[in-house]
Amino acid sequence: MSERAITELARRLGPCCKRRGVMVATAESCTGGGVAQAITRIAGSSEWFERGFVTYTNAAKEEMLGVARATLDAHGAVSEEVASEMATGALAHSRAGVSVAVTGVAGPGGGSREKPVGLVWLAWTHRGGPVQVRRFVFAGDRAAVRAQSVAVALQGLIDLLR
Secondary structure, rough: OOHHHHHHHHHHHHHHHHHOOOOEEEEEEOOOOHHHHHHHHOOOHHEEEEEEOOOOOOOOOHHHHHHOOHHHHOOOOHHHHHHHHHHHHHHHHHOOEEEEEEOOOOHHHHHHHHOOOOEEEEEEEOOOOOOOEEEEOOOHHHHHHHHHHHHHHHHHHHHHOO
């Protein structure tokens, strides 16, 4: 996924947020703020981007987003359950109306048989609504996994707001 394609997705997200009158919050682990960076690359995004949380460690996920220690212990940081709690935590700790969360194994190391390199969980939610969580296994090197994660995160927000 090219930077240009990611920027175009971020550009498309703005009008969707404005139509709905909502701001976005991001909760990111393996993307290291890449979703927020793509959004803030767009001039005027301060009208619809509220804040981003980069929670690379388990402690940061707990402290900044309220992810439960029990969830982390039971399922690990790269899991459906943690992605869901990250997305709801981003809303609970912001003024945003919609959020996206990303947690995964970008590589090149850190993978296992159960959680291979390229495994990424993404979650999207809006205030008062359900959390939508999806599992992906992206191909490629670390940069490719991260770029694909950012693109899917942005597209998911656009889809949620349609």
